[in-house]
Amino acid sequence: MPATDLDELVGRAREGQPRAVARLISLVEDSSPRVADIARLLTPYTGNARVIGLTGPPGVGKSTSTSALLTALRSAGRRVGVLAIDPSSPFSGGALLGDRIRMTEHATDPGVFIRSMATRGHLGGLSWATPQAVRVLDAASFDVVLIETVGVGQSEVDVVKLADTTVVLLAPGMGDGIQAAKAGVLEIADVFVVNKADRDGAEATVHDLKQMISLARRELRGPSWRQPIVRTIASKGEGATEVVAALDSHHTWLTAHGELARRRSARARDEVEAIALRRLRAELADLRDGDRLTDLADLVVARELDPFAAAEALITDLRGY
Amino acid sequence: MPATDLDELVGRAREGQPRAVARLISLVEDSSPRVADIARLLTPYTGNARVIGLTGPPGVGKSTSTSALLTALRSAGRRVGVLAIDPSSPFSGGALLGDRIRMTEHATDPGVFIRSMATRGHLGGLSWATPQAVRVLDAASFDVVLIETVGVGQSEVDVVKLADTTVVLLAPGMGDGIQAAKAGVLEIADVFVVNKADRDGAEATVHDLKQMISLARRELRGPSWRQPIVRTIASKGEGATEVVAALDSHHTWLTAHGELARRRSARARDEVEAIALRRLRAELADLRDGDRLTDLADLVVARELDPFAAAEALITDLRGY
Structure with a gap:
């Protein structure tokens, strides 16, 4: 692709044309030889998007929660780009994954861009391709970039490194799931969401989390963010507005404490x-x-x-x- | 450690003093800052040892087979160094692993040196520390260096990269084990050993192997080595002499076909x-x-x-x- 075409493509992406955005993400994701040129062209227009990571064990209703959060963010007038990371899939591209069909309600909204990204088999995986895709969405004037990881484990840790704010989703009655998640979850979560809050055991899950948070806080020094716990019923859209409010509070805290600059600097170092x-x-x-x-x-x-x-x-x- | 001490240590290792050999292996295994100096001092005295890899799924009698092979090699007058690689253990050093107790019959033989190496947690794992340890044993005038991997999977592949000749051990009645092993085993084995040859199913295992070998040979071009199958009963020492003969045949073939030089060059490239x-x-x-x-x-x-x-x-x- 000649340089002038690339310029034009970036121009069209900045105007929010979804096909141009998609094409740019494909180029950076596949490590096109032009990836450095693309980053150079995009960089002046970046730094405005808030990057939100969304993770949690399977079965908590992540897709439904993402969809509800999208609706709430759109109601607040924000343009949202979603990167759905699937570490288990070798397939990538614009096609929606199976359980992402629910998101089709946003498919015709020009203020929403949804993209599935596979990381299996990619050299460097999530940590390589995702920041490039975030840069595209940031330059394309999306106010929020939501990175949703389908998997657990390493991808949870990786998503934190990319995000300004990390939301950890949990649900009641997950038994071992929540136990296994506990260890790493406290360190990475900025906001906890207990979904399926109308189910048995939801209050027990919230109680458990509160105890974990209190215990962990005793070991902390200096000013720290008190991780909020938001109850949601994503299938009915309940609690999504409160999640947006928690995200905004965290953003305010990040900015006030110099932590946003610190996180973004660390992210740039990693990249x-x-x-x-x-x-x-x-x-x-x-x-x-x-x-x-x-x-x-x-x-x-x-x-x-x-x-x-x-x-x-x-x-x-x-x-x- | 001052340079003169290192010179002296290398000198003592070359005389075959086991404590000096052990100390040098500890130094290279722990990535001591002197590891480059040690390699430089050792290199002139290397290139003579034959490096034999020994691998196979758990339960085939690997320790017993190593011990029987050691006895047979000693009878043939060869000094043997053994590196027992355990990818699952975080513990390393001179201590013998549990099932290696049987090797204590060689413990007082100055012509034998046995060392367990853990690879878990080591940066670069087996592929980093093992060639350094092989170099120590080579320079210490061991005629044969036996690398025994306890694990399966990646360690099998890695051991092949280090060895002149790879022995794959199998045993009858392993069911799924042998099936799982089949895929990768044919490509890495230079010599097959079917241990526990007095048990039911031993002939079926040999027959299976022969078929696999015949099928694979059809796809080959150029001169190739016909992998022998040696039957052993390691617990009684039966067949060990035949294994030594197979190893010698393979060495002769390697040398005659320029394959030894090719393998050692590839190994040096990797390192x-x-x-x-x-x-x-x-x-x-x-x-x-x-x-x-x-x-x-x-x-x-x-x-x-x-x-x-x-x-x-x-x-x-x-x-x-």
């Missing part, structure tokens, strides 16, 4: 480092494909060089690029 | 590349700890730089070291 490491790895791979590594390896086999000295020579070559 | 990548990663981590990455990240947050340009600047710094 810059990941790009640098990926680039170095690619350069090493080039050397591997070439004769130089083979020549060095043969010297090692011949005992004329030890492998550390050979690695040193390889790095010297890399620096001499 | 050099791994060392280079580890070193670059460490340098990036240094930059991360310093102010430079933070400064660049802040420029990214301020939208004065896009993250790709920042990564570029970081790499430029790295090269300017």
